[in-house]
Amino acid sequence: MGATPHLLFSIIFLSLSSVSLQENTLRTYIVQLHSQGMVSSLFTTKLNWHMSFLEQTISSEEDPSTRLLYSYYSAMEGFAAQLSESELESLRKLPGVVAIRADQRLQLHTTYSYKFLGLNPTTENAWYKAGFGRGTIIGVLDTGVWPESPSFSDHGMPPVPKKWRGICQEGQNFNSSSCNRKLIGARYFIRGHRVASTSVSPDSVMEYVSPRDSHGHGSHTTSTAGGASVTMANVLGNGAGVARGIAPFSHVAAYKVCWYSGCYSSDILAAMDAAILDGVDILSLSLGGFPIPLFADSIAIGSFRAMEHGVSVICAAGNNGPIESSVANEAPWIATIGASTMDRRFPATVQMGNGEILYGESLYPGNRILGSEKELQLVYVTSGEQASRFCLRGSLPRAQVRGKLVVCDRGVNGRSEKGQAVKEAGGLAMVLTNTELNLEEDSVDVHVLPATLVGFDESIRLKTYINSTRRPVGRIVFGGTVIGKSEAPGVAQFSGRGPSFSNPSILKPDVIAPGVNIIAAWPQNLGPSGLPEDSRRVNFTVMSGTSMACPHVSGIAALIRSAHPRWSPAAIKSAIMTTADVTDHSGKPIMDGDKPAGVFAVGAGHVNPGRALDPGLVYDIRPDEYVTHLCTLGYTNSEVFSITHKNVSCRQILLMNTGFSLNYPSISVIFKHGVRRKMIKRQVTNVGCPNSIYSLEMDAPQDVRVRVKPRRLVFTGKNQVLSYRAWFISRKRAVTESMSYAQGHLTWVDAQNGLYRVRSPISVTWKNK
Numbered sequence: 042m043g044a045t046p047h048l049l050f051s052i053i054f055l056s057l058s059s060v061s062l063q064e065n066t067l068r069t070y071i072v073q074l075h076s077q078g079m080v081s082s083l084f085t086t087k088l089n090w091h092m093s094f095l096e097q098t099i100s101s102e103e104d105p106s107t108r109l110l111y112s113y114y115s116a117m118e119g120f121a122a123q124l125s126e127s128e129l130e131s132l133r134k135l136p137g138v139v140a141i142r143a144d145q146r147l148q149l150h151t152t153y154s155y156k157f158l159g160l161n162p163t164t165e166n167a168w169y170k171a172g173f174g175r176g177t178i179i180g181v182l183d184t185g186v187w188p189e190s191p192s193f194s195d196h197g198m199p200p201v202p203k204k205w206r207g208i209c210q211e212g213q214n215f216n217s218s219s220c221n222r223k224l225i226g227a228r229y230f231i232r233g234h235r236v237a238s239t240s241v242s243p244d245s246v247m248e249y250v251s252p253r254d255s256h257g258h259g260s261h262t263t264s265t266a267g268g269a270s271v272t273m274a275n276v277l278g279n280g281a282g283v284a285r286g287i288a289p290f291s292h293v294a295a296y297k298v299c300w301y302s303g304c305y306s307s308d309i310l311a312a313m314d315a316a317i318l319d320g321v322d323i324l325s326l327s328l329g330g331f332p333i334p335l336f337a338d339s340i341a342i343g344s345f346r347a348m349e350h351g352v353s354v355i356c357a358a359g360n361n362g363p364i365e366s367s368v369a370n371e372a373p374w375i376a377t378i379g380a381s382t383m384d385r386r387f388p389a390t391v392q393m394g395n396g397e398i399l400y401g402e403s404l405y406p407g408n409r410i411l412g413s414e415k416e417l418q419l420v421y422v423t424s425g426e427q428a429s430r431f432c433l434r435g436s437l438p439r440a441q442v443r444g445k446l447v448v449c450d451r452g453v454n455g456r457s458e459k460g461q462a463v464k465e466a467g468g469l470a471m472v473l474t475n476t477e478l479n480l481e482e483d484s485v486d487v488h489v490l491p492a493t494l495v496g497f498d499e500s501i502r503l504k505t506y507i508n509s510t511r512r513p514v515g516r517i518v519f520g521g522t523v524i525g526k527s528e529a530p531g532v533a534q535f536s537g538r539g540p541s542f543s544n545p546s547i548l549k550p551d552v553i554a555p556g557v558n559i560i561a562a563w564p565q566n567l568g569p570s571g572l573p574e575d576s577r578r579v580n581f582t583v584m585s586g587t588s589m590a591c592p593h594v595s596g597i598a599a600l601i602r603s604a605h606p607r608w609s610p611a612a613i614k615s616a617i618m619t620t621a622d623v624t625d626h627s628g629k630p631i632m633d634g635d636k637p638a639g640v641f642a643v644g645a646g647h648v649n650p651g652r653a654l655d656p657g658l659v660y661d662i663r664p665d666e667y668v669t670h671l672c673t674l675g676y677t678n679s680e681v682f683s684i685t686h687k688n689v690s691c692r693q694i695l696l697m698n699t700g701f702s703l704n705y706p707s708i709s710v711i712f713k714h715g716v717r718r719k720m721i722k723r724q725v726t727n728v729g730c731p732n733s734i735y736s737l738e739m740d741a742p743q744d745v746r747v748r749v750k751p752r753r754l755v756f757t758g759k760n761q762v763l764s765y766r767a768w769f770i771s772r773k774r775a776v777t778e779s780m781s782y783a784q785g786h787l788t789w790v791d792a793q794n795g796l797y798r799v800r801s802p803i804s805v806t807w808k809n810k
Contacts, residue, residue, distance in 0.1 A: 075118070148303050192286070207320065224294070229296075234300045254295075266288065329370045362533070373667060397506065419514060530626075531632045548644060550643075672691035712771050719768070737790075
């Protein structure tokens with residue numbers, strides 16, 4: 042989030058009825074039930090059982106079925122319904138009701154990247170080993186899909202897997218023939234959105250009441266994960282090449298849950314419910330919000346049930362970085378993905394009248410359009426309202442900007458929208474300037490007029506020049522596409538950061554993946570800028586956000602699932618994490634701005650699909666181990682039940698599992714006030730050579746002594762499980778600040794040839810309170 046004009050960057054919860062609202066005002070609630078209630082009841086179907094709760098709650102004058110939005114069967118036991126405040130209180134008192142949560146509104150977290158990740162169709166590499174993802178099914182929860190896009194062609198695709206039980210749901214401008222062997226299923230979920238959104242769709246947005254994508258985000262993410270190969274793909278001539286999804290032979294299914302006003306948790310849960318029953322292998326969710334406790338998080342609850350069914354759930358980490366503890370989708374059974382940069386650039390420099398050159402980037406095809414690079418007078422409108430410096434629509438005085446190169450600060454409105462505002466006011470070109478918030482982050486756009494984006498340092502130089510002369514002038518020089526001239530990957534400025542807000546005992550995000558300036562499929566109802574005024578039409582456009590990083594890892598998970606169909610979601614995630622890179626392509630540490638990236642920015646590191654297919658060892662986790670983990674966090678029995686649907690006694694579980702630590706691929710150690718020693722236990726499963734020996738390589742965090750036993754792991758067979766213990770002893774003499782951190786890593790190295798390096802990042806936190 043925070044990186045593209047098409048995406049909003051925060052979560053807005055539906056407010057509960059206030060005292061001033063009338064008693065009969067209806068709100069949507071998700072009602073969670075105890076699964077044993079159905080067993081002990083006389084109802085023949087779950088729908089009838091769910092309806093019985095509404096029949097007991099709603100007055101006899103009204104048909105209760107009109108209030109029911111969804112019955113959930115797989116992702117959760119329960120239903121979504123509209124209730125008044127008094128009905129809500131009556132329902133809470135009924136036996137069998139576990140929890141009731143107000144519906145929440147979440148937001149979206151929003152060619153060359155497969156090559157950047159080392160996937161090359163001309164060599165015998167990871168793609169060949171994984172059969173290009175053949176046989177796997179990726180379910181994408183997003184804004185839908187544009188089925189006519191060449192990225193969803195089924196040319197050369199294998200048949201639809203026999204296990205598939207999904208449908209191609211018909212609707213507005215979408216029929217059953219819209220699906221094929223690539224796009225094997227499509228559904229839409231609108232009931233939560235419809236009852237929550239009192240206003241109709243804005244005139245500028247043609248919203249299809251069907252799986253058809255009217256916003257572009259869903260087509261973009263779906264094609265990134267599993268799009269077909271498309272030759273000559275480009276955005277108005279830039280970024281040209283063959284576009285391919287990460288798992289190009291996988292099948293995809295679209296679940297439309299996001300509409301013009303956002304994505305409602307009742308609709309998301311219904312889609313997860315359907316996807317589990319449909320038979321997806323991977324669920325990809327480029328949406329979410331700010332972190333909330335797991336027992337109140339519908340995505341965490343639905344994904345637990347998906348994980349129990351063997352489905353890997355991949356989620357975006359959110360775009361609220363670089364703020365500390367901004368990482369979203371933090372449940373340990375979810376793979377949480379941050380965003381990174383690539384070494385592909387779209388230079389568009391600003392040549393100022395004083396001879397100085399400012400580096401900028403743009404996807405405007407200025408090198409192909411005559412007159413795009415002519416010298417113009419520079420203007421930065423700061424007089425009057427604050428709105429003019431942000432170039433809000435209607436804020437720019439025509440007399441001041443007509444025929445000029447207009448400077449606009451980032452923030453408040455979308456980046457492309459600023460260009461439209463300049464165009465409407467008679468400006469001929471735009472320089473978009475980063476503020477202190479964005480620093481040097483360089484998310485590019487396909488602007489509606491000649492434009493470029495410059496970093497914060499360059500913006501200071503530009504404004505200094507403007508203030509130094511009576512008639513400042515400048516021109517934008519467009520340089521097309523440049524590959525391999527910059528250090529990458531690096532951490533995207535906007536990528537959500539740890540430590541985890543609700544569960545700091547698990548290091549999040551898990552990994553980072555390409556999420557800046559990603560070119561992928563785009564619908565034909567929108568121009569490449571996403572603005573309704575943009576009449577240009579393209580098959581591909583550029584977007585940035587953790588929304589774009591997430592489907593890269595969904596595709597990698599599909600490749601691993603295809604190569605290792607019996608692996609659990611935890612094993613697949615472990616393979617991705619323990620093989621991740623911590624250096625860039627030049628061998629230097631991955632950078633986060635102007636400093637080496639820390640574990641709260643990159644997690645285990647940057648994804649490396651080739652190594653992830655053959656990780657040597659994996660850290661596997663059974664579903665019941667997550668339950669024990671939740672008990673160690675201090676969750677109550679009812680809160681654990683809300684998340685897992687398991688009726689447990691945490692007191693008994695903790696007595697039986699003293700010293701328990703979740704078998705997570707990363708290690709997070711917290712020294713609370715007065716504690717100086719911690720022990721963790723891990724188990725690794727050999728998925729590499731049957732007879733193999735691994736030796737320990739330790740990079741201990743500063744001020745921490747680490748002792749590991751044993752220091753060698755000797756395997757005599759495949760799938761053999763061995764365990765080790767690690768003791769962390771704090772050497773910090775005095776902790777003055779309320780919180781301090783250190784990091785390191787623990788790596789098991791294949792002693793025979795060093796082929797396998799199974800690396801776990803270590804995060805250490807000292808809490809003084």
